[in-house]
Ligand SMILES: NC(=O)C1=CN([C@@H]2O[C@H](COP(=O)(O)OP(=O)(O)OC[C@H]3O[C@@H](n4cnc5c(N)ncnc54)[C@H](OP(=O)(O)O)[C@@H]3O)[C@@H](O)[C@H]2O)C=CC1
């Protein structure tokens with residue numbers, strides 16, 4: 001085609017055609033050659049007794065991505081839900097993207113941690129296995145998940161670093177003949193920790209799952225991940241428990257402009273940035289509502305991107321590890337970056 005004609009057509013093509021409206025099953029590429037569905041169901045703090053119904057409802061409603069973790073203490077119920085949807089023929093195993101995470105007390109026994117999650121979930125393989133935090137904790141402490149020292153602080157295991165944990169995950173991902181994980185990644189990694197990891201890594205993490213919303217855009221992490229080919233998944237998109245971000249005035253203004261709910265704006269913000277997003281709900285009507293995504297325009301994004309400067313950076317999820325994880329909004333603590 002004549003180059004000036006193609007330039008003209010590009011300039012006059014509606015933006016909606018160039019950037020089609022994302023849908024919940026829009027697939028985003030991973031550096032493994034695979035892909036991840038743009039929207040997943042979160043399961044943290046989804047109580048046993050509620051999470052099975054939530055997962056079944058989500059799959060029936062079209063979700064194809066479930067975010068789990070051993071630490072959530074509900075993987076057996078998620079597994080029961082998956083068993084049911086597979087048996088009822090609603091979806092096949094290969095049509096659902098299942099993520100789980102290696103908990104901090106399992107850094108010295110990654111295969112055991114993985115096998116425990118696979119057993120609870122009733123699966124032969126995971127689509128993605130993440131290191132939940134770059135912080136090893138005592139595997140033989142006074143609590144299986146949250147061991148503490150007598151002074152009440154978290155019982156950190158200083159016998160290994162997150163880099164050794166990553167090397168053990170790499171071995172799992174490259175085991176033959178068929179690895180039990182299709183992809184490995186990390187969560188809660190700052191640029192500082194990622195830089196140290198990449199110096200030694202043979203496999204670049206497929207994903208970095210981080211807290212992300214307009215009060216905590218983490219632009220430096222998102223940009224760094226993009227440069228290194230690491231996909232970002234945004235967690236706590238509504239500001240976690242009680243969804244405080246939904247009340248934000250500017251979010252509501254954007255929602256009103258597009259005649260959608262505040263949740264749609266908060267989820268669509270990540271799609272506009274090339275990230276996937278994993279809202280949690282155990283409420284059927286909200287699980288349905290959270291499927292809706294739209295294309296936000298530059299004006300909307302500018303408004304949302306200015307929010308953390310106007311209101312201050314706010315991080316809703318920051319466990320008391322006592323460790324400096326390299327995030328500029330949370331200085332202090334021991335440096336374990338290696
Ligand atoms: N890697 C990590 O360290 C972390 C990962 N995650 C993952 O991300 C997921 C999402 O983050 P999470 O912290 O749970 O919080 P979210 O930001 O997803 O918010 C969840 C809260 O919002 C409510 N909610 C959901 N949808 C709506 C709606 N449409 N209208 C009003 N309220 C709504 C939920 O209530 P209800 O359920 O009662 O409907 C719940 O109280 C987690 O579940 C987990 O899978 C989260 C934190 C850390």
Ligand SMILES: O=C[C@H](O)[C@@H](O)[C@@H](O)[C@H](O)C(=O)O
Nearest residue numbers: 044069071072317318319320
């Ligand atoms: O994924 C969710 C969060 O990371 C959660 O697992 C942690 O915040 C945990 O409750 C902790 O206290 O360390």
